[in-house]
Amino acid sequence: MTQMAGTGLTTTASGNPDRPYDDVDLSTRAFWSTDMYEREKSFAVLRGRDTITWHPPFEDQLIEDPADHGFWAVTKYDDLVEATKRHDDFLSGPGILMENLPVEFVESAQSIIGMDPPRHTKLRRLVAAAFTPKQMRRIDEMIQRNARDAVTNLLEKAQANGGQADFVAECAELMPMNNINDMLGVPDGDRQRAMHEMKVATSWSDPEMAGDTKEEVLGNLFRAIAYCHELAGGLADERRGNPTADLISGLANAEVDGERLTAHEIGSFFVLLTVAGNDTTRQSTAHALQALADFPEQRAWLLEDLEGRMPSAVEELIRWATPIITFRRTASRDTELGGREVTRGDKLVMFYSSANRDERRIDRPHELDFSRSPNPHITFGGGGIHHCLGNQLARAQLRAILTELLTQAPEIRPTAAPELTPSNFFNIVKRQQCAPRP
Amino acid sequence: MKINVDLNRCTGHGFCEGLAEDIFEVGQDGVAHLLDETPGEDRRDVVEEAVAMCPTKALSLHEEG
Ligand code: HEM
Ligand code: SF4
Numbered sequence: 001m002t003q004m005a006g007t008g009l010t011t012t013a014s015g016n017p018d019r020p021y022d023d024v025d026l027s028t029r030a031f032w033s034t035d036m037y038e039r040e041k042s043f044a045v046l047r048g049r050d051t052i053t054w055h056p057p058f059e060d061q062l063i064e065d066p067a068d069h070g071f072w073a074v075t076k077y078d079d080l081v082e083a084t085k086r087h088d089d090f091l092s093g094p095g096i097l098m099e100n101l102p103v104e105f106v107e108s109a110q111s112i113i114g115m116d117p118p119r120h121t122k123l124r125r126l127v128a129a130a131f132t133p134k135q136m137r138r139i140d141e142m143i144q145r146n147a148r149d150a151v152t153n154l155l156e157k158a159q160a161n162g163g164q165a166d167f168v169a170e171c172a173e174l175m176p177m178n179n180i181n182d183m184l185g186v187p188d189g190d191r192q193r194a195m196h197e198m199k200v201a202t203s204w205s206d207p208e209m210a211g212d213t214k215e216e217v218l219g220n221l222f223r224a225i226a227y228c229h230e231l232a233g234g235l236a237d238e239r240r241g242n243p244t245a246d247l248i249s250g251l252a253n254a255e256v257d258g259e260r261l262t263a264h265e266i267g268s269f270f271v272l273l274t275v276a277g278n279d280t281t282r283q284s285t286a287h288a289l290q291a292l293a294d295f296p297e298q299r300a301w302l303l304e305d306l307e308g309r310m311p312s313a314v315e316e317l318i319r320w321a322t323p324i325i326t327f328r329r330t331a332s333r334d335t336e337l338g339g340r341e342v343t344r345g346d347k348l349v350m351f352y353s354s355a356n357r358d359e360r361r362i363d364r365p366h367e368l369d370f371s372r373s374p375n376p377h378i379t380f381g382g383g384g385i386h387h388c389l390g391n392q393l394a395r396a397q398l399r400a401i402l403t404e405l406l407t408q409a410p411e412i413r414p415t416a417a418p419e420l421t422p423s424n425f426f427n428i429v430k431r432q433q434c435a436p437r438p
Numbered sequence: 439m440k441i442n443v444d445l446n447r448c449t450g451h452g453f454c455e456g457l458a459e460d461i462f463e464v465g466q467d468g469v470a471h472l473l474d475e476t477p478g479e480d481r482r483d484v485v486e487e488a489v490a491m492c493p494t495k496a497l498s499l500h501e502e503g
Contacts, residue, residue, distance in 0.1 A: 085493070121449045121494070125468030128450025132464045385493045387451055 009091070009330055012100045013067035014347040015054070022046070022053035026073055029059060032205070033422040036322070036353060043354035046075040051338040052348070058424065062204060062214060063100035071098065071328070071347040072337070077358035077378065079338045080350045083329060084382030090329035090337075090348060091116050092386060098326045098349045098424045101204070102218065108225045108264070109201065111272040113386055120385065122256045123269070127389065130183060130247055136392045142182055143175075147400035150174040151408050158436045164415060167434040172285035173278065175401050179393070180277025184270070185239070185246025190231055197224035198275045203428070206421040228274060229267030236266050247273065279426055280323040281394050285401055286418065286429035287321035293414050295368045302370050303410060306403055313370040314398045319377035320368050322353040323427050327386075352378060353427070409436040439477070440500045441485060443470050447496035454488040454497060462488065476502065 024042050025031050031039065046053055052072045074080050083090050093116045095106060106114065112123045129135065136143075154171035158164055165171075173195065181191035201224040203209035210217045236252035243249035251266050261269070292299045302313050331346045342348070356377050357365040363372075380388035388394070405412060415435050421428035441461070448469040454462035458481065461474045477485060489497045 087493075121447070125450050128452065128464055128468035129466045132450075132452045133456050134459065134463065383453075383491065383493060385449060385451075387453075387493060392452075392456075 009094045009332070009345055010065075010067070011095045011103050011106070012063060012065035014057070014071060014330070014345060015069035015343065017069050019054050019069070021056050021070065022049070022073070024053070024055075027056045027058050027070075029205070029422065032424045035420060036427060039353070040357055043075050043351060043357065046073060047354060047358055050076070052076075052079055052340050052342075058099050061100045062218065063102055065100060068100065071349045072340075072342065074337070074348055074350045075354040075358075076338065077355040077361040080352070080355040080378060081382035083337060083348055083350055084378075084384035084386075087116065087385050089332055089335050091332050092120075092327075092329060094330040095347075096327050096329075098328055099204075101221075105218075105221055105225060108229060108268050109271045109275070111265070111268040113272055113276075117385065123261075123265075124389070126250060126254045126256070127247060127269075127273075130250075131389050131393055133392050136396045139179075139183070140396065143179055143396050143400050144404075146175045146178040146182070147397065147404045149178070150401060151404045154405075154434075155408065155436055158434075163435050163437065164433055165436070167289055167414070167432040168282065168286050168429055169431070171401075171405070172289075172429075172432075173282040175285070175397055176278050176281035179397060180273065183247055183277075184273060185235065185244055185248045186231070194228055194231060194274050195278050197227045198271070198278060200224040201271075202275060202279060202426055203421050203423070205423055206430075209421065209430075225271060228271045229264070232267045232270035233263050236263070276388075276390055277393075279428075280390075281397050283323035283427055283429060284318050284321045284394065284398055286432050287323070287427070288317045288398070288402060289412065289414055289432060289434060290418060290429075291317055291320050291368055292412075298368055298370050299406075303406060306406055309370060310399050310403055311395075312373060312375065314395055314402065315375045315377065316368060316370050316372050317402075318379045318394070318398065319356050319362070319372075319375060321427060322356050322377075322379050324379070324425070325353045325427055326351055326424055350382075355382075411438055412436045413438050439479070439482060439485065440502050441472055441475055441477070442498045442500060443472060444496045444498070445469050447494040448492075449494050449496075451493055453491045453493070457488045457491070458484045461485065470496070 024045050052074050056070045057068045074083050096114050112120050150171045157170045177195045200209050204217050210220050235248045239249040240252045243253050302309050326349050329348045331342045331344050333344050335342050380391040413435050416433040418429045419431040421430045450464045450468040452464045455464050462470050465471045
């Protein structure tokens with residue numbers, strides 16, 4: 001059990017053994033190995049309870065704690081927004097994942113997303129300027145170029161391979177990788193390796209990516225993180241004296257309260273930006289391909305005015321995909337949420353995928369509607385202090401790649417079912433065979 | 439009306455800039471700056487929305503006079 005500095009809360013303990021559990025299963029591997037449509041059936045039942053519900057801890061975790069009795073599932077839209085905005089009552093510092101992972105791993109990987117004010121405030125400011133709406137317009141040319149290159153690569157690979165290619169590897173992952181690494185200042189070669197290592201680091205439930213036994217998985221997670229810390233440390237050292245116009249130079253030369261960031265802090269920030277910058281946008285793009293195939297009338301409507309209709313189509317596609325399924329908070333005091341008593345130390349898990357299909361706030365939530373307006377989805381968070389730093393970047397990238405794709409390959413189709421990685425954190429498509437020009 | 443940004447609270451989220459780019463701008467220092475401290479009455483709705491949305495409650499509105 002590891003105590004969190006200052007709060008007296010631990011990263012893993014939660015709740016008490018006497019509280020009865022809800023009978024809807026959110027805690028087994030079997031549940032999290034199904035797809036989002038199957039899982040939605042359970043979330044619909046839980047939203048029907050009209051409050052938060054108490055569940056056993058995820059089964060067979062990498063770190064077991066006998067004092068971990070479970071978590072509150074926040075499945076309603078309004079409860080999720082409220083929990084997000086009450087950042088003094090519901091902390092991020094004790095942990096942000098549904099599952100218990102080794103504290104050293106978590107501290108090397110999550111940086112500001114696992115911090116509370118005042119440290120969160122000071123560190124987030126260091127990178128805020130690189131992600132504003134105005135800044136996105138300044139880097140638009142880079143985003144367009146990286147989108148074009150990704151689509152061109154897909155078409156070439158498919159042509160060389162009888163008309164088929166893996167959409168994830170040959171297209172969806174290339175654009176966000178190049179954009180975030182152009183912003184960070186990571187050279188070609190290193191950026192591919194960093195992306196791969198972070199796939200390992202976020203796939204602890206996938207034997208193919210992370211290994212079969214707990215020992216193997218833990219070893220691979222730590223090796224992946226160590227690689228990124230070493231890469232970031234080297235680049236930061238290089239640029240401390242010779243800053244270039246990129247985020248690593250910014251972090252290497254930044255001072256907070258008169259002190260430089262430590263190598264560990266820079267490494268951890270780098271891991272967060274690499275994971276957040278790569279994975280979520282890759283997943284959104286991959287899910288978009290399937291959605292376009294599943295809803296041909298929406299695709300046809302979009303193609304009639306690609307430029308004019310793309311912004312609202314992108315909003316709807318990210319609602320549909322909800323690439324981040326959960327984040328956790330921990331109650332800092334005895335309090336109340338959704339009419340239920342929450343005890344200090346209780347874990348709460350917010351289910352973004354569920355809130356995005358809450359019929360109380362999203363009209364006809366099970367229909368993909370590119371013309372949806374307003375579209376109050378909470379895919380990037382419920383409007384709190386951790387609200388997605390990269391939301392403007394993600395939106396600009398998705399507009400760019402889908403425009404490029406539907407211009408160059410308007411008939412593109414998936415040719416097999418997506419291969420998914422089981423996860424209660426990311427909605428991961430590992431591979432997706434497609435025919436760009438069927 | 440006059441807008442105030444509490445720079446101890448502002449975290450540079452840019453919700454405000456997203457709503458009214460001509461009034462708010464997150465600078466290189468990672469906090470919001472006012473391009474127009476005293477926008478006209480016709481902008482009251484959007485400014486009030488920014489005040490309500492700001493996740494750190496860094497924005498406030500003062501009536502002049
Ligand atoms: C479709 C793509 C994306 C989705 C769905 C997404 C989703 C989210 C969510 C749900 C949060 C937490 C919000 C909360 O706790 O209230 C978050 C935080 C964050 N996101 Fe994203 N994100 C995406 C793309 C990106 C990109 C491209 C970046 C680029 C670096 C990024 C960087 C971050 C960072 C750094 C945080 C932590 C912010 C903090 O703790 O203050 N995200 N994101
Ligand atoms: S929304 Fe609030 S915290 Fe964000 S930049 Fe504007 S004033 Fe600062």
